[in-house]
Amino acid sequence: MPFLPITYASTSTKILSSWRTSKPVIDYTKCTRCAICWKFCPDVAIDLVVDSSLKSPNEKFSSLEAPSIDYDHCKGCGICETECPFGAIEMVREEE
Ligand code: SF4
């Protein structure tokens, strides 16, 4: 993938979770593991992980790295929801 004008490392020294009013939630049954959310997250708050518990109905997707959101560093901007081409991310209002 080409480089993009984003940070190369997570804003790991800053906990951004208090900024959020909504948080992204991934529906792994819709996720094709395309990694577009990972590419577009401006805070590198999405990791790609191998986790057999993150099931996909499609066998060929189950063996691929799946996106996992680091909620400590996610600021809730919603870019991942906008960019996911498969509608697999939904921003859900944080509990008060
Ligand atoms: S962009 Fe959507 S379909 Fe692609 S890996 Fe992320 S959640 Fe899954």
Ligand code: SF4
């Ligand atoms: S809501 Fe924004 S900061 Fe959080 S994972 Fe999605 S793109 Fe990254």
